[in-house]
Amino acid sequence: MDAFEELFNSFSVEKRERLQDLFSSYQLTKAQRLILVKESADLELFQEGDIFSFLDFNKIDKQIGKRRGQELINQIEKRMHELRYTPTDYSTFFPPTIVRKKESIEKIYSDGLKLFGKCPCPVDGEKTRCCKLTTLDAAMQCSFGCSYCSVQAFYSENKIKVVSDLDKNLKNIDTSSIWHIGTGQASDSLLFGDSFNTLSSLADFAKSHSDIVIELKSKSPRNDFFNREYPKNMIFTWSLNAPTIIEKEEHLTASLAERLKSAVLAVKNGNLVGFHIHPMIYFKGWEKEYKEVVKRIEDTFDYKDIVMISMGTLTFTKAVLQHLRCNRTPSRVLEIPLAEAAGKYSYTLDIKREMFSTLYSYFSQDFKDNIFFYLCMEDPSLWKPCLNREYSCDKDFELDMKKAYFSKISSKL
Structure with a gap:
């Protein structure tokens, strides 16, 4: 199993289906699919919602052909750039209580x-x-x-x-x-x-x-x-x-x-x-x-x-x-x-x-x-x-x- 498959399969069935719809609807390349699953996983990690909460599909669907998929990726990368290049805000982050495992x-x-x-x-x-x-x-x-x-x-x-x-x-x-x-x-x-x-x-x-x-x-x-x-x-x-x-x-x-x-x-x-x-x-x-x-x-x-x-x-x-x-x-x-x-x-x-x-x-x-x-x-x-x-x-x-x-x-x- 390659890195993409391992990461994709780590999502819930519902999330995999939604991601698969994006792969097909926007004819995403292998590289674009990898970006999509990585950033989706990171947003879950960060407790920052998911990609569907900020994607502007009206703007995406105005594009033609492969430009639709590229516009989708551009929007995701813009959002992740905003998160990654500014100081992390921990005031909005509340991790669950971690229980010590009995090793x-x-x-x-x-x-x-x-x-x-x-x-x-x-x-x-x-x-x-x-x-x-x-x-x-x-x-x-x-x-x-x-x-x-x-x-x-x-x-x-x-x-x-x-x-x-x-x-x-x-x-x-x-x-x-x-x-x-x-x-x-x-x-x-x-x-x-x-x-x-x-x-x-x-x-x-x-x-x-x-x-x-x-x-x-x-x-x-x-x-x-x-x-x-x-x-x-x-x-x-x-x-x-x-x-x-x-x-x-x-x-x-x-x-x-x-x-x-x-x-x-x-x-x-x-x-x-x-x-x-x-x-x-x-x-x-x-x-x-x-x-x-x-x-x-x-x-x-x-x-x-x-x-x-x-x-x-x-x-x-x-x-x-x-x-x-x-x-x-x-x-x-x-x-x-x-x-x-x-x-x-x-x-x-x-x-x-x-x-x-x-x-x-x-x-x-x-x-x-x-x-x-x-x-x-x-x-x-x-x-x-x-x-x-x-x-x-x-x-x-x-x-x-x-x-x-x-x-x-x-x-x-």
């Missing part, structure tokens, strides 16, 4: 599994500035419901798999070319705390490899594991977002206050923390809400305790776009331009430049001078106008990050 949890052994990978940045030609992070899949699948999450498209089973012999696997890896390992790619790093000895195994590994940074990344409310000492090269980080986005798109995750509370506990426990303000979303009121996020960070933490702050925004692969459209859980994360971005789809560079430079401007000079700020998986051309610095290649970025991280870690020893 089964399976303990698996690492034999035969490839647990380590590379940062998902597209690296060919250095189209995005990449830090060359090594990823570790200690758990696979997530119980949260972030509407933009690519993890949901990776795994079809309603099952979370946790590696039960991580300590054994860590003892056998070649660390000669590794300095930075992140565990938040295939699941939330702190979803289970240390229930499966994941944190204990990572702590033992970090203790015996002081030249390697272990970074954990989370949106979880769990913080009961800060009852023991962790090596200083274990860094606890949290993804942060505007309260509106947490409420309407990051379902089942911890609130902003809960995430910051957990970070405070990490600092009190003697560890460095970091924050990923990611994915930033261009919505009505975004400037005010992200400014408040920055204020809460600066009011709560000393810059000496923060190793990094990253910024990034929505990016989607074709596979994830198809998954979101077929699944159609109400969301407005696709109400963006979907401009091509290094093989993925995102905001335009102009919108990104506005968001990132504005966010960075909210931070005090002390924070800017003493914390490593970076853009995550973004076009190299954005660095200079947004952060007032840039790198000629990924290697320079990686080396600068490494220097900054270990400088902060040594200050805690």
Whole structure:
């Protein structure tokens, strides 16, 4: 089944019949039919009605021949352009309450599994500035419901798999070319705390490899594991977002206050923390809400305790776009331009430049001078106008990050 068939068949029988009538009546080409079903799916996602609510059939039917079909498509594309190129309005969006699914949890052994990978940045030609992070899949699948999450498209089973012999696997890896390992790619790093000895195994590994940074990344409310000492090269980080986005798109995750509370506990426990303000979303009121996020960070933490702050925004692969459209859980994360971005789809560079430079401007000079700020998986051309610095290649970025991280870690020893 191709992408068109899969998406078309995801509609109700009634909707399929109405769409089929349009295909036939206006002699739509294959390309035009694909546009029609994609935009119909997106309007349902956005809770913005459907194409029949705004199409002007009187104007369409005044055209002759194939121009009728083109006029229909033009009207749809004009409406979608209006939605995608203006800040998203969440005041009119009310997603249904998402109920946490009862997932089964399976303990698996690492034999035969490839647990380590590379940062998902597209690296060919250095189209995005990449830090060359090594990823570790200690758990696979997530119980949260972030509407933009690519993890949901990776795994079809309603099952979370946790590696039960991580300590054994860590003892056998070649660390000669590794300095930075992140565990938040295939699941939330702190979803289970240390229930499966994941944190204990990572702590033992970090203790015996002081030249390697272990970074954990989370949106979880769990913080009961800060009852023991962790090596200083274990860094606890949290993804942060505007309260509106947490409420309407990051379902089942911890609130902003809960995430910051957990970070405070990490600092009190003697560890460095970091924050990923990611994915930033261009919505009505975004400037005010992200400014408040920055204020809460600066009011709560000393810059000496923060190793990094990253910024990034929505990016989607074709596979994830198809998954979101077929699944159609109400969301407005696709109400963006979907401009091509290094093989993925995102905001335009102009919108990104506005968001990132504005966010960075909210931070005090002390924070800017003493914390490593970076853009995550973004076009190299954005660095200079947004952060007032840039790198000629990924290697320079990686080396600068490494220097900054270990400088902060040594200050805690």
